[in-house]
Amino acid sequence: MKEFAYVRASDADEAAALVADRPDAVYLGGGTNLVDLMKLGVARPGLVVDVSRLPYDRVEHRSDGSVLIGGAVRNSVLAGDAGIRWRFPLLSQALLAGASGQLRTAATVAGNLLQRTRCGYFQDVTKPCNKREPGSGCPAAAGAHRELAVLGTSEHCVASHPSDMAVALAALDATVHLRSPGGTERTVPVEELYLPPGRTPHRETVLAPGELITAVELPAPPPGALMRFRKVRDRWSYAFALVSVGVSVRQADDGTLDRVAIALGGVAPRPWRARAAEQRLLGHRPEDALLRAAAGAELADARPLPGNAFKLGLITDLVAATVRDLVTGADPAAGGHGEEQS
Ligand SMILES: Cc1cc2nc3c(=O)[nH]c(=O)nc-3n(C[C@H](O)[C@H](O)[C@H](O)COP(=O)(O)OP(=O)(O)OC[C@H]3O[C@@H](n4cnc5c(N)ncnc54)[C@H](O)[C@@H]3O)c2cc1C
Ligand code: SF4
The missing domain is CATH 3.30.43 (Uridine Diphospho-n-acetylenolpyruvylglucosamine Reductase; domain 2)
Known part of the structure; x- marks a missing residue:
């Protein structure tokens, strides 16, 4: 080293x-x-x-229902926070679906957002990789890419973002608080924290040099919203998502959905807010055929590679099952496929 x-x-x-x-x-x-x-x-x-000992280590539940989560809050503390578990359960579920208890006790909110891709070529300095070594090439496209992205990629990089927590935050309309070296503060929606790979996959976020993540803010959840995070992975614990979904929906008295937020993980270089799917579902009853059509609409621009085209079917199944289970009150954990804790 x-x-x-x-x-x-x-x-x-x-x-x-x-x-x-x-x-x-x-x-x-x-x-x-x-x-x-x-x-x-x-x-x-x-x-x-x-920066892990800076005083950004509190979860502040405000009177207007919003929450300010310090950037140095440990993943285990956030997952166990009573207000988060009760009012934003998909965030707690996403955190508990990631890494291990030991790692979550060390990992911080800011670090989780900025963790790097698990693409094997990126992690192997003997291999070319445009993200690590600009202009050197992207062997993943013709090589090992089973875990990598199908949405929002470029010919220069097909890496996926590994954070489960970020998927939940995208579904919750979270914003990230940034502080520049001069002390200026600004906020960006969590989805906009990440840059598309384009021709410059080594530029990953909108952070300016020295800009610090100080907090993440959650707006008050819609009253009556139903939320869930689900993750499909190769092993039952200690594995990154092949595909994950964070969902927050609300049903009106007539059974139609009057609030829909869906974010996908493991499929794009950033947490992917599924806005095309949301548009298809808003104002309609969540029948299975419509749920599948909505997922299909989201995937219209997907660019799968031979080794990860299976993700398209997985996304469709996962989105449809998660929304259906939420509105019918089904508990996937009861069948052994729920949000287990590693
Ligand atoms: C075996 C293993 C399994 C894992 N499984 C999962 C999983 O299933 N799901 C999942 O989501 N994650 C998983 N992880 C990843 C884990 O969640 C991350 O490593 C962790 O969240 C990173 O947080 P950290 O505080 O340790 O970040 P660090 O490692 O300290 O930092 C990560 C990045 O963030 C930057 N940074 C840190 N703080 C700030 C700040 N305040 N402002 C600006 N930049 C900052 C650092 O410079 C660095 O670039 C796994 C990790 C391991 C080792
Ligand atoms: S997918 Fe991205 S991170 Fe992986 S080898 Fe290609 S350029 Fe590097």
Whole structure:
């Protein structure tokens, strides 16, 4: 591993100044992704600035129903927060479907959002990869891409974003709070945090140099909304999503859906808000044929590769089953296929 300096920042200004001043400086949250990438030689920082002890470690439930979640809140703390479990259950379910108890205790909200793709070529410094080494090529398209994306890709990169939590946040219309080195603050919707790969897959987010994620904000949930996160993976625990879905829906008295939010994971370079599917479902009863047609509408522009075309059918089945189970009150866990905790 390359030698590096470590500083534990005492406040946000110090942290931002340190990182903004040096192009080889990075923030450190729980280190569960960054340190692995440093060991692999994928990340080679000269300075690591620890922001995990900054005072962004609270989950604040506000009187208007919104929630402000500090960027340094640990994944396990957020998953176990009573207000989150009760009012935003898909967020808790998504967190508990990821990694392991030990990792979740270390991992932070900000680090989870910015974790890097699990594409095997990206993690292997002996292989070309446009994301790691711009212009070197993308072997995944003709090689191993079973886990990678089918939506929002480019010919230069077909990586998928691995975060389960981000999928739940996209379905919940979350915004991310950012703080620049000069102290200026701004917010971006979680979906817009990520840049499309285009010709520059090494540019992954809209963050400016030194910009710090300080919090994630959830708006108040619609009263009566039903929510669920589900994940399909190769192993029952300790595995990333092949496909996941975060759903929040509400049924009017006549059975039609008057609120629909659907986000997909494991299928795109960012959490993918399924707006075409939502449009097809809004104002209608969630019959199975319509649910499948809605998922089909979302996938109209999908660009599957030979090894991951199976994801299209999985997405369709998962979206249809998740919405149907929610509105009928079915509990998938009862059949052994629910939101298990690893
Ligand atoms: C074996 C294993 C299995 C896993 N399985 C899953 C899974 O199933 N689902 C899933 O979603 N995840 C999974 N993960 C990933 C895990 O969730 C992430 O590693 C974790 O969330 C990253 O958080 P962290 O705080 O440790 O980030 P770090 O590793 O500390 O940082 C990650 C990135 O975020 C940046 N960063 C950190 N904090 C800030 C900040 N405040 N502002 C700006 N940038 C910041 C860092 O510079 C770095 O680039 C798994 C990880 C492992 C090792
Ligand atoms: S899919 Fe993206 S991350 Fe994977 S090899 Fe291609 S360019 Fe690299």
